[in-house]
Amino acid sequence: MSKKEFGDLNKRELVDLVYTMMTTDEEKSSELPPVEQVEAERSKLDNKAKFRRILKSTVSALLVVAAAAVLISMLFLPVIQVSGDSMKPTLSNGDIILLVKSKRFSTGELCCVSWQNKLLLKRVIGLPGDNIDIDENGNVYLNGKLLDEPYVTNKALGECDIDLPYTVPEGKLFVMGDQRETSVDSRSTAVGCVDYDQMVGRYLFRIWSAE
Structure with missing residues (x-):
């Protein structure tokens, strides 16, 4: 070599x-x-x-x-961080949660809504065709029956400028935050009912708690 x-x-x-x-x-x-x-x-x-x-x-x-x-x-399981306290006491500012993408929702479910380039966490109160009424004490009536809401600690009429009783339009959902005094939601004409296309997904579970 x-x-x-x-x-x-x-x-x-x-x-x-x-x-x-x-x-x-x-x-x-x-x-x-x-x-x-x-x-x-x-x-x-x-x-x-x-x-x-x-x-x-x-x-x-x-x-x-x-x-x-x-x-x-x-594609299927978005992870987001809660911003704001409109879902207290259920969820708090800073909590990290897991969603599941869906276009099917039921009354009482937590959901994530895309609104003006923001993600809002709310609760589904009414489906298309449902009749919603809220009295001055914050009691919510769904199709004439008082809605059982154990997740709400302080009931309030809150920021409400829609005409009550209110019928949810077709293709839309009536949503509210659990913190009724401060939440800006479907009770306000600034937000109104949300379209199904605005729904990011349903709440699955909390990954991490900020508190």
């Missing part, structure tokens, strides 16, 4: 060459390092190569999992 060819060998190839020379050429083996040292170096290089393969495989798997998680979150 020429000097140039010898210089082009990588570390593993050099070690293998030395090992071959030691085990096949007894005359030259006396001029080379002990066979145990060469074998140890070969084992060390094998372990490094194995570690690199495992590391590469692990990183690739983690990247795939992370990409899948981001995709699922964007």
Whole structure:
């Protein structure tokens, strides 16, 4: 082997060459390092190569999992942070919650609404065609029956400038915040009933509580 060819060998190839020379050429083996040292170096290089393969495989798997998680979150399970106190005591400012994208909602469910480039957390009170009435004490009547609202601690008429009783238009939902005194919601003409296309999703569970 020429000097140039010898210089082009990588570390593993050099070690293998030395090992071959030691085990096949007894005359030259006396001029080379002990066979145990060469074998140890070969084992060390094998372990490094194995570690690199495992590391590469692990990183690739983690990247795939992370990409899948981001995709699922964007398409099906959005994660958002609660802003404001309109849903107290159920949810507080800073809470991180998980939603599930849906176009089907029921009375009493928590929902996320897209409104003027903001995300609002509210509760579904009325569906299309439902009749809503609210008395001066904040009691809500749905289709003539008093709505049981254990999630509301302080009932109030709040910011309400719509004509009551109110019939929810087709294709829309009547939503309210649990903090009735301060929540700006479908009781106000500034917000009004929300269209189904504005619904980001239904509340699934709270991931982290700010309090």
